Amino acid sequence: MALAVVAGCSSGGHHKPALHGELTIGVLAPMSGADAALGRDLVNGASLAAAEVNDGSGLLGHRVRLAVQDDGCTPGTATQAASRLVQAKVVGVVGGVCNASTQAAVAALAGAAAPTLVTSADADTLASTSRPSTFLVNGTVYQQGLAALHWIAYRSAQRVAVVADSSPQAAELSGVVARGIDVPLAFRQTVRAGQDLGQVATATLRPRPDCVYWAGSAQDGGRLLRDLRGMGYRGRFMASSPSDSPEFVAAAGNQAAEGAFITTPARPDLLPGAAKWAARYRARYQQPPGRAAMQAYDAVRALMQAVRQAGDTAPRAVADNLLQLRGFTTFMGELRFAPDHTLSDDNHVIATVRKGAITLASTLRTD
Amino acid sequence: MSSRMTRRITRAAWYLTVVGACTVGLAVGPSMASVAADPTSPPPASDNSAHGDGTLDDAHNIPTNAVTGDVTFLDNVRGVSGYSALNFIHYEKYGYDFMFANGTGGLAIWSLQDPEHPAFIAKVTAAQLRVPGDTQDRFWEGENITVDPKRKLVFLSRDPRGFGGTLTTGQSGFYIIDVQNPWEPRIVLFHPVPAGHTSTCINDCKYIWTVGPYSTGTPGNDPAWSPQPPYALPQGGVPLWVTDIHDINHPFTYSEPIDLDRFDGQTSYVHSVDVDRNGVAWVAGEGGDRGYWTKGLHWDPVQNQNRVATAYDPVPYAGGVSSTTPGAGDDFFAYFDHNAQHVTWKLGNYPAGDLLLITNENITTCSKACELKVESLDGSFDGAGWRSTPQDPFRLKLVGHYTAWGQEGSGTTGSCSAHWFTVNGNIVAQAWYAQGTRFIDVSDPEHPKQVGYFRVPNGTAGVTAGSASAPYWHNGLVYVADYNRGVDVLRFNGTITGNPDGRICWNSCDEN
Numbered sequence: 001m002a003l004a005v006v007a008g009c010s011s012g013g014h015h016k017p018a019l020h021g022e023l024t025i026g027v028l029a030p031m032s033g034a035d036a037a038l039g040r041d042l043v044n045g046a047s048l049a050a051a052e053v054n055d056g057s058g059l060l061g062h063r064v065r066l067a068v069q070d071d072g073c074t075p076g077t078a079t080q081a082a083s084r085l086v087q088a089k090v091v092g093v094v095g096g097v098c099n100a101s102t103q104a105a106v107a108a109l110a111g112a113a114a115p116t117l118v119t120s121a122d123a124d125t126l127a128s129t130s131r132p133s134t135f136l137v138n139g140t141v142y143q144q145g146l147a148a149l150h151w152i153a154y155r156s157a158q159r160v161a162v163v164a165d166s167s168p169q170a171a172e173l174s175g176v177v178a179r180g181i182d183v184p185l186a187f188r189q190t191v192r193a194g195q196d197l198g199q200v201a202t203a204t205l206r207p208r209p210d211c212v213y214w215a216g217s218a219q220d221g222g223r224l225l226r227d228l229r230g231m232g233y234r235g236r237f238m239a240s241s242p243s244d245s246p247e248f249v250a251a252a253g254n255q256a257a258e259g260a261f262i263t264t265p266a267r268p269d270l271l272p273g274a275a276k277w278a279a280r281y282r283a284r285y286q287q288p289p290g291r292a293a294m295q296a297y298d299a300v301r302a303l304m305q306a307v308r309q310a311g312d313t314a315p316r317a318v319a320d321n322l323l324q325l326r327g328f329t330t331f332m333g334e335l336r337f338a339p340d341h342t343l344s345d346d347n348h349v350i351a352t353v354r355k356g357a358i359t360l361a362s363t364l365r366t367d
Numbered sequence: 368m369s370s371r372m373t374r375r376i377t378r379a380a381w382y383l384t385v386v387g388a389c390t391v392g393l394a395v396g397p398s399m400a401s402v403a404a405d406p407t408s409p410p411p412a413s414d415n416s417a418h419g420d421g422t423l424d425d426a427h428n429i430p431t432n433a434v435t436g437d438v439t440f441l442d443n444v445r446g447v448s449g450y451s452a453l454n455f456i457h458y459e460k461y462g463y464d465f466m467f468a469n470g471t472g473g474l475a476i477w478s479l480q481d482p483e484h485p486a487f488i489a490k491v492t493a494a495q496l497r498v499p500g501d502t503q504d505r506f507w508e509g510e511n512i513t514v515d516p517k518r519k520l521v522f523l524s525r526d527p528r529g530f531g532g533t534l535t536t537g538q539s540g541f542y543i544i545d546v547q548n549p550w551e552p553r554i555v556l557f558h559p560v561p562a563g564h565t566s567t568c569i570n571d572c573k574y575i576w577t578v579g580p581y582s583t584g585t586p587g588n589d590p591a592w593s594p595q596p597p598y599a600l601p602q603g604g605v606p607l608w609v610t611d612i613h614d615i616n617h618p619f620t621y622s623e624p625i626d627l628d629r630f631d632g633q634t635s636y637v638h639s640v641d642v643d644r645n646g647v648a649w650v651a652g653e654g655g656d657r658g659y660w661t662k663g664l665h666w667d668p669v670q671n672q673n674r675v676a677t678a679y680d681p682v683p684y685a686g687g688v689s690s691t692t693p694g695a696g697d698d699f700f701a702y703f704d705h706n707a708q709h710v711t712w713k714l715g716n717y718p719a720g721d722l723l724l725i726t727n728e729n730i731t732t733c734s735k736a737c738e739l740k741v742e743s744l745d746g747s748f749d750g751a752g753w754r755s756t757p758q759d760p761f762r763l764k765l766v767g768h769y770t771a772w773g774q775e776g777s778g779t780t781g782s783c784s785a786h787w788f789t790v791n792g793n794i795v796a797q798a799w800y801a802q803g804t805r806f807i808d809v810s811d812p813e814h815p816k817q818v819g820y821f822r823v824p825n826g827t828a829g830v831t832a833g834s835a836s837a838p839y840w841h842n843g844l845v846y847v848a849d850y851n852r853g854v855d856v857l858r859f860n861g862t863i864t865g866n867p868d869g870r871i872c873w874n875s876c877d878e879n
Contacts, residue, residue, distance in 0.1 A: 143617065150611065150619055156680045180613065182570075182662070182677045326499035338616045339556055346617075366561055366587035366608075366622045 019058040022065050023313060025050065025300060026085035026114070028078065028095035028105055029292075031070035038097050038292050042119060043068055044285050045293030046094055049300035051284075059304050060311070066300075073097060075104035082108035090114060091313045092306075094299040097292065099123040106134045113315040115306070115322060117299040120292050122265075124172075127341040133319045135337055137299045138265055139346030141169055145176025147263045147348035148213060148238060150364055152181060155236055157211035161187035161204045163224065165216030173215035173240050191220065201227035210235040218243045222251025229256040241265065244351055244358060254356040261361060262351040266332055267291040270349060270360045274331040295347075298330045333367045421478070421550070425487035428852055432827035434776050437806070437819035437861040441483045441844070445853040447490050448472025451836045452512040452787070453848045455479070455877060456519060458549065464841075465549045468848055469509035469523050476549050482844055483856060491544060491552050493530070496523070498538060498557050502531030510836070511565035511639055511706070511787070515572035516878045519547040520615065522575060524566035525557070527582040537584040539563030541577055543615050558618040561587030562608045567640035568875035569648060569661050574678035575610045575618075578637035578652065587622065592634040604636025604653055609679045621679050630654025630688060630702065631757045642875050643709035647684050649723070653699065655763065656707040656723055656742075657686035657752050668750035685744045687752020689725055690765040692738050700729035700737060708790055708872065712865070715812045721745060722766065722812055726785040730800060733772040733783030739797055741767040741812045769815035771802040776820035778802065787837035787848075789873045793865030794818065796845050798835035801825075804847050804857065810864045818861045823852065840871045 027046050029039035043066070050064040058064065067088050069081035078101035085093055086108070092115035096102030102121035109116045110131040117135050118126055124140045139147070152160060160181050164174035171190070178188050186207040191200055201224060204212060212228060212235065214221045221239040228237065229252075237260045239248065244264035249257045268274040268281075268289050277297075281289040289297075303318070305328050310317035328335050336344040345365060352361040426445035433440055450470035457464045464479040465488075473493040477485035493504040507529030513522045521544040527537030540563050543555040564579030581604050582588065588605045606624040627634045630653055637652035647658040659681035667674050667682045676682035688702070695701040705728035713719045721744055727737035742763040755761035770785075771777050781801030788797035795807040795815070803822030809815045825832030834850040838857075847855040871877040 146614070146617065146619065150621065153677065153679050154621065154623065156674075158675050183675045324499065340616050342617070344556075344617065345619075362622070364619075364622065366620050367585075 016055065017057050017061070019054065019061060019063040021062045023059050023062045023307070024065050024067050024088060024090045025303060026088065026090035026093035026095075027066050027068045027296070028071045028081055028085070028093060028102075029068065030073040030097055030101075031068070033072060035073045035097055038120070038290070039070070041290040042095055042097065042292040042296040044281070045289060045296035046300045048281055048284060048293075049297045049304070053304055059307055060313075064304070071095070071101045071105060073101045075100050078102065078105040079108045081105065085109070086112040086114060092116065092303045092315075092318060094296055094303060095119055096121045099126070102126060106131055110134060113319070115303065115315055115318045117303055117322075119295040119299045129340070132341070133315060135322055135341045136343060137295055137302065137335070137347070139348045140342055141172050142176060143342065143346040144241060144263050144348050145173045145180070147346070147350070147364060148173070148177050148240070149180045151238065151261060151263070151350050151362070152177070152211055152213065154362070155211065157181075157183055157236065159184050159186040159207065159209045159211070161207070161209035161212045163187075163189050163191060163200060163204055163212065163214050165191050165220055166193065167216060170215035170240065174213070177213050177215070191216065197223045198227050200224060201231055204228065205231055205233055211238065212236070213238045214243070215240040216242065218245040218248040219251045222248040222257065225252040225260060226256045236261065238263065249353055249356055249358070257353040257356070260353045262353075262358065263348050264351050265291060266294070266347045266349045266363070268294045268331070270351060271331045271363075272360075277331070294331070298335065302328060302335060332363055333365045422486045422488055423490065426853070428831045430823040430830055430833075430852075430855075432824060432830050434803070434822045434824060435820065436776050437859065438804075438821040439858040439860055440821065441856040441858055442485065443852060443855050444477060444485045444487060446472070446475030446477070446487050447492060448475075449834070449850040449853055450475070450848040451508045451510045451850065453837065453839050453846055453854065454512045454514045454521070454874065455839075455841055456514050456516045456546070456549075458519075465546075466846065466854070467512060467514060467521050467546070468854060469506065469512050470848075470850070471505050471507065473506050474521065474523060474544060474552065476546065476552060477854075478549070482842060485854065485856065489550050489552055491554060495554060496525075496542060496557070497530060500538065505530055508564075511567065511641075511874050513566050513568045513575065513874050515568055518572065518615075520544065520572070521546050521552070522566050522568070524577060524579070525563045526579055527563060527584045532584055534581055535583050537582065539579060539582050539585045541566045541575065541610075543612070543618070555615050556618075558610065558620070559585045560608050560610060560620050561585045561624075562605050565639050567642065567648070569640075569642070569678045572875065573611070573613050574661075575612050576640045576648065576678070577608045577610060578640060578650075579605065580636055581605055604634070606634050607637045607640070607650060611679075625679070625681065626650050626657065626659075628753075629657060631755045631760055636703075638703070639706035641706055641708055641873050644711045644870055644872050644876065645709075645720075647709060648681065649686070649707045649709055651704040651707040651725065653703050655686065655688035655702070655752065656704050656725060658684035658709060660684055668748065669753045683750055683753055685747040685752070686723070687747050687755055687761050687763055689723075689727075689740060689742050689763045692727065692740060692765065692768045694735075695727070695737065701727075703728055703737070705785070706787060706873075708788070714793065715810065717743065717766070717812060723763070724788070724790065724795060724809065726788060726797070728784050728786060730782050730784045733770075733777065733779070733781070733802060736770065736772065736783040737785055739769040739785045739788070739795065739807065739815065740765060741809060741815065767809075767811075767813040767815050769807050769817070771799045771805055771817075774805070774817050774820070776803070776822055778822065778824055781825070782834065786835070787873070789838060789840045789871055791840040791871060792863040792867035792869070794859070794861075794863050794867075796838040796840055796859070798837050798847065800834050801832065802835075803833050804835050804838045804845070806859055806861065808864055819859050821847070821855070821857055839873070841877065843868065
């Protein structure tokens with residue numbers, strides 16, 4: 001598969017220093033198949049970051065170009081794509097949407113020690129001490145569980161019920177929350193496929209919780225909330241990231257959904273500080289940016305910041321500086337990596353339903 | 368660089384800063400290279416007189432001019448600098464305790480295999496603790512250093528005034544240091560918090576409460592909390608910030624601080640948190656002292672309901688603005704309660720749990736310095752300290768007080784104020800800066816009585832004058848963190864009244 005090259009285009013019209021030579025950043029994204037739209041979003045976000053630096057003084061005086069590889073969201077294709085990026089001697093790689101394909105890609109890239117910033121995939125296993133050049137700019141599933149715990153704490157819940165569907169992600173999330181709460185766990189249940197949610201709601205309310213946490217699909221989450229409200233439940237309801245969807249509100253109904261909380265990775269339209277950037281993106285690409293675009297934009301910028309700090313493109317120097325980013329901010333605030341290469345303060349936010357729309361409740365940040 | 372040295376320069380150390388990474392290699396190498404003990408082998412037998420294998424070179428300043436009363440000087444150790452605070456961890460695998468001290472030079476660690484003669488074994492220098500933007504290798508200052516004795520972690524609270532910073536520019540927060548192998552401390556990370564000066568483990572060290580002076584170098588504080596200009600008014604400061612440290616790789620600081628509105632409704636400077644023997648966390652600062660349950664089901668006298676207390680949403684217990692001592696005036700320092708210990712046992716005619724021992728701090732001439740106060744909580748158990756207003760103020764009742772001024776063994780010059788203390792039985796060991804360490808019997812709480820002292824005056828060649836910060840009763844001895852001298856090891860020769868050698872509580876209580 002050919003290497004697609006995207007160079008950030010100058011907007012022109014103003015004096016800028018001449019750039020000498022090129023530095024190439026690899027981009028891994030699904031450019032075909034069911035996730036192609038996500039891939040285009042990701043590539044556009046990365047391209048915007050490159051264009052902005054090329055409009056300025058470049059990166060160490062060089063023009064930045066992107067080498068885009070289609071990972072197809074499949075492990076085999078991703079491995080081949082990663083190998084081609086290694087051969088292209090990229091400064092680093094950003095991207096990765098699907099967990100399985102991203103796992104394969106980072107394994108292939110780790111051998112070459114190419115600094116890799118995973119933008120959208122969220123598997124806990126992506127960050128590993130055996131891959132010191134891999135960093136995650138998206139919060140992991142485990143971190144989403146922590147975000148839920150912290151918000152439940154903020155709301156001073158006293159008795160918590162945890163209900164989850166049988167998906168692996170829901171199982172992990174419900175486990176993190178059930179094990180982590182400091183107040184009594186009033187109820188916990190895993191919902192089987194096809195199980196009557198009305199019965200689940202009845203059982204959930206029996207121990208009189210004041211907070212119900214749902215991990216699972218948007219539709220079942222909405223239905224469960226509808227049933228709970230129908231039975232007179234007035235306490236808090238929080239759902240995991242799949243419920244960051246109109247489908248959740250539709251299944252619950254506007255009235256029942258009102259005030260429900262959702263843990264979700266930040267997206268541009270939830271962050272007021274991203275509005276101007278989103279406008280720039282829209283003007284350039286004739287469509288609003290999605291989450292993948294914002295994550296790729298930040299990942300390219302973080303990688304370039306590390307190169308700038310290092311004053312060098314040597315993989316080890318760049319990786320070292322990714323662990324020591326100085327004053328690097330995103331629309332969420334300062335971005336720092338934890339010793340395990342996940343985000344120190346991850347990008348999960350708390351959204352809430354207001355009059356049928358999903359809006360920001362909290363970024364969970366002190367800054 | 369040897370592979371062994373490379374191993375010691377941990378990922379977390381170079382994670383902190385590029386400058387720090389370079390400095391670590393330069394500054395730490397030689398000293399750490401002198402650490403002879405292999406962490407995988409049994410701990411070496413400590414030769415404390417010669418500082419042989421397993422130890423670093425240390426200095427011992429013998430106070431030939433010490434002014435003492437019923438106190439025996441046993442040893443002095445220097446480590447990396449003078450210190451503001453100490454703490455201790457017992458290691459089952461070694462069978463003895465280790466002592467941790469932080470000061471301007473960073474963190475120092477001693478083996479207490481011979482408790483009377485600590486053996487310096489490892490350090491984390493201030494250079495290693497630098498973060499991006501720092502301009503000096505000067506840690507400040509980590510009062511009330513807290514430890515997790517189970518996970519073997521040390522937490523260094525970073526004041527914004529450290530490393531060349533100021534209250535408006537400096538970064539605050541805390542460092543997590545892994546000391547599972549005390550010979551090879553490992554910096555896990557620095558965690559920014561909008562406060563820093565003292566930190567205290569809460570609920571078995573699954574949370575940490577961090578407090579400190581007005582600061583804006585690390586974002587998060589509401590400008591309305593801050594004095595304009597700082598400290599010119601008797602109110603103002605920043606509240607208490609709660610951080611979840613279940614996962615030390617991902618500390619999470621709640622964006623809504625607690626202990627707001629502490630001074631008659633005004634949010635003020637919180638300086639210290641000290642947990643009592645019953646698990647109540649006492650929060651001291653400008654505007655008095657208030658206790659909180661941090662776990663379990665309790666009656667909340669403010670919300671008028673039973674509810675589950677948590678570290679991030681604690682349940683008020685008792686306390687409020689303390690009464691000032693005669694002549695204290697009405698300025699910031701008159702109301703600045705530096706730290707407080709709850710007397711959970713019966714004392715004199717006062718029932719168990721009724722009294723607080725409080726340091727009121729103001730470093731000034733000794734005749735005007737702030738004192739050790741004994742105050743009664745009577746009347747505060749219904750939440751009165753949370754409802755107090757300037758128009759309808761509630762005050763704790765002053766029962767007794769003590770000052771070093773004019774006492775036997777005191778000088779008439781030098782800095783002077785009550786500072787940190789710990790309590791063994793009914794004997795308070797308290798630091799008084801240049802007036803040294805004072806032993807005060809509070810058996811009659813209305814008339815605290817000095818029963819011992821240790822002071823190292825200036826003016827003697829070769830002897831470093833003292834500036835005592837914090838004395839710690841520990842297994843029958845007293846270890847004094849001194850800003851100038853390092854650590855002095857003392858034995859109190861007087862009678863320990865009350866029930867001696869019970870659980871010594873300060874910070875999160877000594878679990879060793």
